Amino acid sequence: MIEFYNVSVNLGRRQVLNSISLEIKKGDFYYLIGKTGAGKTTLLRLIYMDLMPDSGNLVVDRFNSARIRRHQIPLLRRKVGVIFQDFKLLPDRTVFENVAFALQVIGARSYDIKNKVPAALTRVGLYHKRYRMPHHLSGGEQQRVAIARTLVSEPFILLADEPTGNLDPDAAGDIMGLLENINRSGTAVMMATHNYDIIRQKPHRTIILDRGKVRIVGPGEVSLG
C-alpha cells in the first residue's frame, strides 16, 4: 500500500532522510517518533506528496512519486487523510460545514454530502454538535472534527502529525481511542508523536527516526529512556 525505496530528502543543506526503505500495509498502526527535526513531518509529507524525494522513490496506492503527474496529486490526497496538532479548521464555518467542505471541494454530489457528513460526525461522536462553531468546542472536539473531515473521504491511511500535542491527557486518550477504532475498521494509521505516555499506554509498532535512518520496533519495545 505504501512502500519507500531508498528515499533520501534534503532540506537545505541538511539531509533529513538518508536512503530509507519502509513498507506500510493495509490496517497497520504505527507510531512515528524521533527528536525534533528528526524528519517525522517530512516523512508524513512524503506520503501525501507535499514533498518529493531527492533520490529514491515511494509508491502510495497506485501512485509512484517518480512518475506521478502534478494533476494526479489531488487524487492521491483524496485517499490519504491528514490531521495536525493545530486542527486546521475553518473558524467561520459550523462543524457540519467544515466536514462537508472536504467533499464539496472535490466536487461531490449533494446527495453524498448529506449522507456521509452525518455518518462521519456520528462516528466521532459529534453529530449533536454539528451546528456549533469550532471556537465553541474543546480542543479534543476540534480534533474530532478534523478526523471526521478525513473520514468522509474514506481514506486508506490516516496520517496524524502530533494530533494530541495541544490536548490535555484525557482528551488525548479519547483521540487515541478514536484513532484505534478507525484503525480496527481497516484504515492504516501513522501517528507522529512526542507523547511517550500514550505510546506506553497504547502500544503499537513504532518507527524510530534517528539521524536520517529508520528503525522499526514492535509494540512495547520502545526504550523511552
Next chain:
Amino acid sequence: MQLFFLIKEGLAGFKRARLATGISVLTMSLALTLVGLFVLFILNVFQSYQSQFQSIHLRAYLSGTLSEEQQQSLQREIAALAEVQSATIITPAAAAEEFSKDFGPELLEILDENPLPASLDIILKEGMTDLGAINQFIDQLTAREAIDEVSFQETLVRLMNRYFFVGILIAGTVGILVFAIAAMLIYNTIRLTIHSRQTVIDIMRLVGATHRFIKAPFIIEGILQGLLGSLIALSLLWLLVRGASLLLLPVVPIPLYFMGGLVLTGIGLGLIGSYMSVGNYLRL
C-alpha cells in the same frame, strides 16, 4: 452543484475576509481612478488640440476703401480657395461688439468713431496645420491690394507643431507607468487578501481539491472585486468631471467607451491578479 458551490464560495469570500476584501476593493477603485483620471486628462487635451487644429482661424483685415459689394465678392473669392473651409465677413460693428465683449465697452466709448476695420474670418481646411504652408497662404492673401494684413495665433500653432509628438511620447510613457503602478498595487492587494485565506487553501489542497477547483472561487472573487472597484472608480470620476464642469472648466463628458473600458480593465486586473496570486501560492 460544483458551479453553484464555486460561485457561492466566491461570493462568500467577500463576507469572510471583510477587511482584506474591503481594502482590496478600495485600493482597486483608487488605482483605477488614477488610471481613469490620466486617460480622461489625455482625452481632454487631445480633444482641445484637435479642435484648435481643426479650425485654425485667420483674420484678414480689409482695406478701408472697399465697398460692401467688393467685400462680398472678395469673401466669395476667398471662400472658394482650395485651402479655405469658410470665410465670413466681420463688419466693423460686429468687430466692435466682439472687442467690447473681450475688453469692456469703456475703451471704445472714449473714441468718437469705430476704428476697427472690416475683416474676414477665414477657417482653414482640416489638416492644414503645417506652419510653412499657412505662411505661404498668408503671403498669397496679403499680396492682394484689398487685404491690408492677416493675423493668426502663430505661436500656438508653432508650439503645437513642435510638441505634439513629444507630448504623445510623454503621455504614452506616463500612461504605461500609471497603469503598471495601478496593476502592481492591485496585484499586491489581491495577494494579501489571498494570503489571509491561507488556511482555506491549505485545507483544500490537503483534502484533494484540484488546482482548478482551488483557483475558481478566488478568481470569481477577483472578478467581483474588479467590477466593484471599477464601478466605484467610475462614480468618483463622474463626480470629478461633474464638479469640473460646474466650475465651468471646459471638460468633455465621460464617453461610453471609456466607461466600458474601465470596467473591463477592472475585471481583467481582478481576474489576472487573483489567478496569478493563487497560482503562485499553489506553487509554493
